[in-house]
Amino acid sequence: MxxxxxxxxxxxxxxxxxxxxxxxxxxxxxxxxxxxxxxxxxxxxxxxxxxxxxxxxxxxxxxxxxxxxxxxxxxxxxxxxxxxxxxxxxxxxxxxxxxxxxxxxxxxxxxxxxxxxxxxxxxxxxxxxxxxxxxxxxxxxxxxxxxxxxxxxxxxxxxxxxxxxxxTDSYRPSxxxxxxxxxxxxxxxxxxxxxxxxxxxxxxxxxxxxxxxxxxxxxxRLHDPELTPATIAAAHHISTGYLHRLFRLHDESTTVAAWIRHQRLEAARRDLADPAQQAVPVHHIGHRWGFSHHTAFTRAFRAAYGVPPRDYRQAAGEFAQTQSLVASQQVSSGKGSPPPPPLPPPPLPPSS
The missing domain is CATH 2.60.120.10 (Jelly Rolls)
Incomplete structure (x- = not known):
C-alpha cells in the first residue's frame, strides 16, 4: 500500500x-x-x-x-x-x-x-x-x-x-x-x-x-425457477453434455445443478441475515431466489446449513442485536473509538 x-x-x-x-x-x-x-x-x-x-x-x-x-x-x-x-x-x-x-x-x-x-x-x-x-x-x-x-x-x-x-485481504499466496x-x-x-x-x-x-x-x-438469473442445465446450454449454443463436461473439467466437486442450488441458497442466506429484510416473509425470499415451493426451499436450506431458514433468521437477528448493544455500550463508556464492524452471523448448529 x-x-x-x-x-x-x-x-x-x-x-x-x-x-x-x-x-x-x-x-x-x-x-x-x-x-x-x-x-x-x-x-x-x-x-x-x-x-x-x-x-x-x-x-x-x-x-x-x-x-x-x-x-x-x-x-x-x-x-x-x-x-x-x-x-x-x-x-x-x-x-x-x-x-x-x-x-x-x-x-x-x-x-x-x-x-x-x-x-x-x-x-x-x-x-x-x-x-x-x-x-x-x-x-x-x-x-x-x-x-x-x-x-x-x-x-x-x-x-x-x-x-x-x-x-485482497482474503487471498492467500497460494x-x-x-x-x-x-x-x-x-x-x-x-x-x-x-x-x-x-x-x-x-x-x-x-x-x-x-x-x-x-x-x-x-x-x-437465479430468480428464474426455469433455470436448468438445458436452458443454460441452449443460451450458450452448446450441448447439455458439453456444459456438464466443462463444469467437471474446472470443478470436479460439483455439478451444474448443485452449483445453481448453492448460489441460490447463499443469496437467500444473505437476505435472511439482513436486518433490513426482517419483515419479508421467508417464503418470499425463497421464491425470490428461484425456489418455487416453500417446502423445497426449507428442505434444501436445512440440508445445506443445518437449520430451517426461519431459525437461521432468528439466530442472525439475535446476534445482530447483541453486536449493536455491545457497540452502544462502548460509545457510552466514552472510549472514543468507533464500534467494530459487524461480525458475520454465528456458526450454525450441526444438523441432527
Missing part, C-alpha cells in the same frame, strides 16, 4: 512518481497539484501480473522514445476507469467510467487522468506480452481504442477486476497462480472478441472463459 499522506507534503508527488515507475515503466509525470499531491495505491502481485487499484489527483503521464530505448518491460498496460476520465493527448480520445484503455510500453504515449470533482478512481493492470496468445501487430490494433466494460465479455473482465480489488490464470484468460478473451480471433485462444483458456461466462449468466 502506498499513501501520500504518509510522506511530507513537499515530497509526495516525487514519491508517487517513483512508485508509478516501479509498478509500470519509466515515464514522465506532472500534475497541477504537485505541491501537495494526494494519491493512494495498492499493489496486488499475481504471479507475473501486477494489479494496482488507485485513487489519484489529476495527473499527466507520458512515455517517450528515449525512455523506451532506455528501458522496456515489454508489457501491455490496461486501465479500467472507475471515476473520472482518461484522455489520450496524442489522439484526443477519451475514456470514461467503466471503459478500459490499453497502452503498450514499447510505444510512446501521453495521457491525462482528470476528474471534475475529487480524485480519479481506476484499476491498472500490467500484462507481460509473453502471456498474451496473439501476435504483437494484432494486439497493437487495440492500443488506444475503447474497450467497453459495461457489457458482454468486457463486463466479465471489469467485474473481476473490481471484485479482485475489493477482497491463490495467486489461479487468479493470474483467470485474469490472463479474461484479458485474452476480451482481446480475441475485439480482434474477432476467438479461434486463436488456447483451448484451455477458451474453456475457462466459457465457464466464467456461464457462471455470470447463472448469477443474473
Amino acid at each position: 502506498f499513501r501520500t499522506d504518509e510522506v511530507p507534503a513537499e515530497h509526495r508527488f516525487d514519491a508517487f512518481r517513483e512508485n508509478m515507475i516501479k509498478v509500470h515503466a519509466p515515464a514522465y509525470l506532472g500534475s497541477a497539484h504537485a505541491d501537495d499531491f494526494s494519491a493512494e495505491m495498492r499493489l496486488v502481485q499475481l504471479g507475473r501480473l501486477r494489479v494496482w487499484p488507485a485513487t489519484v489527483q489529476p495527473t499527466r503521464m507520458w512515455r517517450t522514445p528515449r525512455l523506451i530505448r532506455q528501458s522496456d518491460p515489454e508489457q501491455y498496460h490496461l486501465t479500467l476507469m472507475l471515476r473520472g476520465t482518461k484522455r489520450c493527448t496524442l489522439t484526443g480520445r477519451q475514456f470514461g467510467p467503466y471503459e478500459m484503455h490499453m497502452t503498450d510500453t514499447s510505444r510512446p504515449y501521453s495521457l491525462d487522468v482528470v476528474c471534475d470533482r475529487g480524485e480519479v478512481g481506476l484499476i491498472g493492470v500490467e500484462f507481460p506480452k509473453a502471456l498474451v496468445p496473439f501476435p504483437l501487430d494484432a494486439v497493437g490494433r487495440l492500443v488506444d481504442r475503447p474497450l467497453p466494460g459495461g457489457e458482454g465479455i468486457g463486463a466479465l473482465l471489469a467485474n473481476y477486476l473490481t471484485g479482485l480489488s475489493r477482497h 491463490d495467486a497462480p489461479r487468479l493470474e490464470t483467470v485474469l490472463t484468460d479474461l484479458f485474452s478473451a476480451v482481446l480475441a472478441h475485439h480482434l474477432d480471433a476467438e479461434t486463436m485462444l488456447p483451448p484451455e483458456a477458451h474453456q475457462r472463459t466459457m465457464v466464467l461466462r456461464i457462471r455470470s449468466f447463472i448469477r443474473r
Whole structure:
C-alpha cells in the first residue's frame, strides 16, 4: 500500500512518481497539484501480473522514445476507469467510467487522468506480452481504442477486476497462480472478441472463459425457477453434455445443478441475515431466489446449513442485536473509538 499522506507534503508527488515507475515503466509525470499531491495505491502481485487499484489527483503521464530505448518491460498496460476520465493527448480520445484503455510500453504515449470533482478512481493492470496468445501487430490494433466494460465479455473482465480489488485481504499466496490464470484468460478473451480471433485462444483458456461466462449468466438469473442445465446450454449454443463436461473439467466437486442450488441458497442466506429484510416473509425470499415451493426451499436450506431458514433468521437477528448493544455500550463508556464492524452471523448448529 502506498499513501501520500504518509510522506511530507513537499515530497509526495516525487514519491508517487517513483512508485508509478516501479509498478509500470519509466515515464514522465506532472500534475497541477504537485505541491501537495494526494494519491493512494495498492499493489496486488499475481504471479507475473501486477494489479494496482488507485485513487489519484489529476495527473499527466507520458512515455517517450528515449525512455523506451532506455528501458522496456515489454508489457501491455490496461486501465479500467472507475471515476473520472482518461484522455489520450496524442489522439484526443477519451475514456470514461467503466471503459478500459490499453497502452503498450514499447510505444510512446501521453495521457491525462482528470476528474471534475475529487480524485480519479481506476484499476491498472500490467500484462507481460509473453502471456498474451496473439501476435504483437494484432494486439497493437487495440492500443488506444475503447474497450467497453459495461457489457458482454468486457463486463466479465471489469467485474473481476473490481471484485479482485475489493477482497485482497482474503487471498492467500497460494491463490495467486489461479487468479493470474483467470485474469490472463479474461484479458485474452476480451482481446480475441475485439480482434474477432476467438479461434486463436488456447483451448484451455477458451474453456475457462466459457465457464466464467456461464457462471455470470447463472448469477443474473437465479430468480428464474426455469433455470436448468438445458436452458443454460441452449443460451450458450452448446450441448447439455458439453456444459456438464466443462463444469467437471474446472470443478470436479460439483455439478451444474448443485452449483445453481448453492448460489441460490447463499443469496437467500444473505437476505435472511439482513436486518433490513426482517419483515419479508421467508417464503418470499425463497421464491425470490428461484425456489418455487416453500417446502423445497426449507428442505434444501436445512440440508445445506443445518437449520430451517426461519431459525437461521432468528439466530442472525439475535446476534445482530447483541453486536449493536455491545457497540452502544462502548460509545457510552466514552472510549472514543468507533464500534467494530459487524461480525458475520454465528456458526450454525450441526444438523441432527
